[in-house]
Amino acid sequence: MLERCIGSTRGGALTGFLALSIIALLPIVACALPPILDYPNHMARMHILASSPLNADLARYYKIAWSPIPDLAADSIVPLLARIMPVMIAMRVFLAIVLIALAGGAIMLNRVAYQRWSPWPLTAFLLLYNRMLLWGFINYLAGLALALWALAAWLLLERRPFAVRLAAGLGLSTIIYLAHLAAFGCYALAVLALAAVPFDGARVTTGARLKRLLSAAVTLTPPVILFLISPTSGAPASIAYGNPLRKLDLPVSIFDDYSRVFDGATFAVLLIAVIVGLARGGIRVHRHLRWCVAAIIAAFLLLPSQFLSASGIDHRLPIAIAFLFVASSDWSAIDPWRRKIIAVALLALFIVRMAVVLDVWIQADREYARLLPAFDAIAPGAAVAVAAPAEAVQAGGIPLLHFPTIAVIKRDAFAPSLFAAPYQQPVRFTPYAARLAAKDPPDLVWRLLSQDKPVNLAGYDDLMIIDPPDNLDIGKLPGMILFSDPRLILVRLTPQMAEPER
Numbered sequence: 001m002l003e004r005c006i007g008s009t010r011g012g013a014l015t016g017f018l019a020l021s022i023i024a025l026l027p028i029v030a031c032a033l034p035p036i037l038d039y040p041n042h043m044a045r046m047h048i049l050a051s052s053p054l055n056a057d058l059a060r061y062y063k064i065a066w067s068p069i070p071d072l073a074a075d076s077i078v079p080l081l082a083r084i085m086p087v088m089i090a091m092r093v094f095l096a097i098v099l100i101a102l103a104g105g106a107i108m109l110n111r112v113a114y115q116r117w118s119p120w121p122l123t124a125f126l127l128l129y130n131r132m133l134l135w136g137f138i139n140y141l142a143g144l145a146l147a148l149w150a151l152a153a154w155l156l157l158e159r160r161p162f163a164v165r166l167a168a169g170l171g172l173s174t175i176i177y178l179a180h181l182a183a184f185g186c187y188a189l190a191v192l193a194l195a196a197v198p199f200d201g202a203r204v205t206t207g208a209r210l211k212r213l214l215s216a217a218v219t220l221t222p223p224v225i226l227f228l229i230s231p232t233s234g235a236p237a238s239i240a241y242g243n244p245l246r247k248l249d250l251p252v253s254i255f256d257d258y259s260r261v262f263d264g265a266t267f268a269v270l271l272i273a274v275i276v277g278l279a280r281g282g283i284r285v286h287r288h289l290r291w292c293v294a295a296i297i298a299a300f301l302l303l304p305s306q307f308l309s310a311s312g313i314d315h316r317l318p319i320a321i322a323f324l325f326v327a328s329s330d331w332s333a334i335d336p337w338r339r340k341i342i343a344v345a346l347l348a349l350f351i352v353r354m355a356v357v358l359d360v361w362i363q364a365d366r367e368y369a370r371l372l373p374a375f376d377a378i379a380p381g382a383a384v385a386v387a388a389p390a391e392a393v394q395a396g397g398i399p400l401l402h403f404p405t406i407a408v409i410k411r412d413a414f415a416p417s418l419f420a421a422p423y424q425q426p427v428r429f430t431p432y433a434a435r436l437a438a439k440d441p442p443d444l445v446w447r448l449l450s451q452d453k454p455v456n457l458a459g460y461d462d463l464m465i466i467d468p469p470d471n472l473d474i475g476k477l478p479g480m481i482l483f484s485d486p487r488l489i490l491v492r493l494t495p496q497m498a499e500p501e502r
Contacts, residue, residue, distance in 0.1 A: 013117040017107065020125045021100050023354050027129075027361040028096050032088060035364035037399045038136025041419050042074060043091045044408035045427050049075060050082035050090075057381030057412035061433040066426050068226040070181035073098075073142035075426055087409060098142045099128045102323060105148025109327035112152045113286045119343055120331045126350050127326070129357050130319050131253035134395035137316065143183025144320055146176045148327060151190055151292070162215065169219025177223030181232070182313060184223055186320045189299055190292035191216050197288050235423040240306035242314075247301060251318040257353070258360050258396060266349065274325075282334040289328035296321050364398040367487070371403065374464070374483035374490045375410040382407070382461040383414040383436055385493075387445040389467055400487060404464040417442055436460065452476055457493060465489040 028034065048054070048062050074094055081090035106124035111117055132141060150172040157165045169191070177184040195216035196209060227233055255263045255270075277283030285293065300317040307313045331339060378384060384407045392401040407413035416437040420427050429437055440448065440456045448455045450469035457463060457478065465472075468489050474481060483490035 010117055012119070013107065013111075013122075016119060016122050017104070020122060020350070021103070023351065024099060024103070024125055024128055025096050026354065027358045028092050028099075030358065031361045031365040032092075033365060033368045034092070034095065035361060035368075035398050036134055036136045036138075037393075037395045038402060038419075039091070039138075041402040041405045041417065042136060042138060043087060044405040044415065044418055045420075045425060046074065046078040046082055046091060047087045047409045048427050050079035050087055051412075052079075055412060058408075059430075060381065061383075061414040061430055062418075062420070063428050063430055064426055065422070065428050068178065068230045069232055069424060069426065070177050070179075070184060070223070070227060070230065071139050071232075071424050072426070073139040073146075073179035075139075076178070094142075095138060098138060098145055101145035102128060102141060102148070105145050105152070106323050106327040109148050109152040109155075109289075109324075110330075112155045113289055113328065114330055118330065118332065119339075120329065121326050123346055124323060124326045126346065126353065127254060127319065127322050129257055129353065131256045131395060132316060132319050134257065135312075136395075140180045140182050140316055141319075143176055143180030144186065144323065146172075146179050147183050147187035147190070147320075148323060150176060150187060151194070151327075154191060154194060166215070166219060169216070170222055173220050174222045174226070177226060181227070182316050183320075185299070186296055186317070186324075188220050188223075189295040190324070191220065193291040193295045194288060197291055231423040233423075238306050239304050242305040246305075247314070250300075250315055251321075253315065254318050254322045255353075256396075258356055262356070266353070277331070277334070282331060282338075284330050284333060285325070286328045286330070289324070293321060293324050293328055296324060360398075367398050368403070371400075371485055371488050372406070372410075374485075374488060375407055377482040377490055377492075378407055378411045378413055378462055380411050381413060382411060383459060385439075385445065385457045385460040385463045386415065386417050386442040387449055387455075387463060387465040388417075388442040389446050389469075390443045392466060400466045403466065403488070407464075442466075449477075460493055463491040463493055465491070 033040070048058060049064060051058055052064055053059075054062060054064070074091075078087070078090050078094045081093055085093070103122075103124040107121040110121035153168060153172060154165075157168055173184065173187065173191075176187050192213060195212045251271075252264055252267045255267045257263055274283060278285070296317055300314055300321065303314045303317070305312060305314055331342070334342070384404055386404045388401055388404075392399065394401075402417060405415045405418050407415055408418060414433055414436065416439075418427070418429075419425050420429050422428055436459050439458070439460075445455050445457070445463075446465070446469065449465065450471060452473060455478070462482070463477075463479065465488065467487055472489075474484075474489070477489075477491050479491040479493040481489060482492050
């Protein structure tokens, strides 16, 4: 009875999916501003893109230059939504779509692979709130969702005419590439792994196998061409490997949210349960999709942490492996009564985890609401310098590192920390804004203020100090305090700090 209710039939699967979706979206519905590190920065960029053609204040600081950058999932959708709703709501709508698409993609891939509905892939909901989300890698997660749906489509088209598979493959790979490069990399590895082993189990000659691989590779060529002509290909060639022992720790990021003890225990218990299930044959991985999982695991072990303009490349793959494993695996060999116990335990774990997330997000929303009035004191079109400690570059908790970029949304202002790298975003700084951004960076400004040393803020109108130093002498700040809170201070800089626009 339990399995019928939560997924062993199409109606049960839909009922379970809708019920878990409602629970999973509660934090997004309850909070105006999710406590995601990069989220305000992304949202500010969406405001600029949605405001095209730019008004005079925005045009002073920003310009828009579209190109085939492999990081455009939100940039191509949220600005369109922002034309019919406030950008802060549009961003949350997009975030909700991404999370539901991730879970739905895993469920659909499992359905296509096993040709039946199962409650097992509903465990994908346990994976939605992860460290990659808290960092704000939203475009990557969107691309990963697209990749799961695209793999399901690839399997469905296995027996269709070559022309149909080719056209679909070309389109799908291009869309995933434009969403995010790392997601496209995962998809490409999975597609090549699928091509190497026919899904229907038919035996093929070596020549036929090579032909299948070549056909799959052809569908991946448009992204390669787009990458070569995109600004991303011209990013500084930096390759760096972190401590190899971190490869043992990074998979915990699948569940690493707000409690290291609880989240670490969750990872350990579920990992042991999966290993035991695989060893005893209770959990089985699809005989062809297992090669997709293996390919991405190999990439995780081999990839560096820094590559071109992207950091934490290998950090992103554990969550891709987890979603693909859920989509590729089956638990029907477990005794029915044990499946019921497991289903109840997983559901309880999901509810507890969501309760923890919801509690933190509501606390964060209250804290952000207390700080938002600071932006009312900023003049329209002002240039707002930022001081933030180096430790603010951290996911989890209630982050404020990119909170100042809300000035872009509220006051059409300039914030030097806005993401505007030409090889990653379609928003660029004007020459005037670039000169402002080249002055003392936020962590240096914060450190100099803590040491009571002069800072270079010429050209700025205001200064926003995030998590002010304990020893900060507010009497020596370079201007008048407009807003003060233990976590944020807004200073109107003295007139002599300003420089005329050139």
